[in-house]
Amino acid sequence: MTSPAAPNPDGIMARLKAGTAAQHAVAESKPLEAALIEGSIGRAQYEKYLSQRWLIHRELEAATDRALRTDNRLTSLGLPSLYQTKNLEADLAHLQSNLESIRPLPGATNLIQEIQKAAPSTLMGIYYVFEGSKNGARYISKSLAKGGQTALRYLDPHGEQQRPIWMKFKADMDAISWTPAEQDQMVKAAQATFDAISSLDDAIHSG
Numbered sequence: 204m205t206s207p208a209a210p211n212p213d214g215i216m217a218r219l220k221a222g223t224a225a226q227h228a229v230a231e232s233k234p235l236e237a238a239l240i241e242g243s244i245g246r247a248q249y250e251k252y253l254s255q256r257w258l259i260h261r262e263l264e265a266a267t268d269r270a271l272r273t274d275n276r277l278t279s280l281g282l283p284s285l286y287q288t289k290n291l292e293a294d295l296a297h298l299q300s301n302l303e304s305i306r307p308l309p310g311a312t313n314l315i316q317e318i319q320k321a322a323p324s325t326l327m328g329i330y331y332v333f334e335g336s337k338n339g340a341r342y343i344s345k346s347l348a349k350g351g352q353t354a355l356r357y358l359d360p361h362g363e364q365q366r367p368i369w370m371k372f373k374a375d376m377d378a379i380s381w382t383p384a385e386q387d388q389m390v391k392a393a394q395a396t397f398d399a400i401s402s403l404d405d406a407i408h409s410g
């Protein structure tokens with residue numbers, strides 16, 4: 204018998220992982236990501252990073268709320284328990300940021316437009332990238348904590364539960380019957396999201 208969380212080699216999650224492996228390698232090697240994982244990012248840049256993520260998550264989660272009302276296949280994913288907008292707001296309040304002064308940088312603008320018009324499959328391709336990024340973010344939060352950073356709710360929202368939550372997300376995504384066309388849209392959206400994040404990382408790093 205297979206366990207419910209066993210990886211499905213033919214499922215959408217395996218396709219998403221394989222279809223974005225090259226983009227993950229690019230994203231991971233960006234100078235901003237290196238500064239995050241080394242714990243050497245400055246306060247101003249960290250604040251900028253969280254601010255841009257706040258703009259994105261706000262749209263992503265509003266769009267997800269809308270999709271949950273129209274596509275009941277998404278219900279099983281328990282998405283609202285994974286939301287990050289409030290965590291970002293807590294971190295930004297901790298850093299004494301003014302949310303009203305935040306403006307989108309290149310990368311964020313395009314992504315926000317894509318989110319606003321996304322069908323559920325496209326939306327879940329975008330969602331996948333941010334949900335998956337919690338895996339590496341947990342390592343980043345440990346480095347930043349060593350440097351004294353305490354605004355870490357976004358980077359480590361689930362603590363020791365990160366692994367089981369990710370395994371559940373994967374199993375639930377694989378259990379949904381996505382059409383072949385939806386699967387193609389999802390992979391394309393995930394690839395475009397990685398590209399947007401990489402260009403956003405560059406804009407933050409050079410700014």
Ligand code: HEM
Binds near residue numbers: 231
């Ligand atoms: C310092 C930078 C990064 C490091 C060290 C890192 C590290 C990791 C690690 C170790 C995993 C594997 C988790 C596992 O399967 O156990 C992972 C997965 C993932 N990361 Fe990153 N990551 C980084 C940056 C990013 C960025 C910038 C994004 C996108 C915003 C991202 C998106 C993802 C996604 C979507 C997955 C899931 C892959 C899958 O389908 O299994 N990562 N990352």
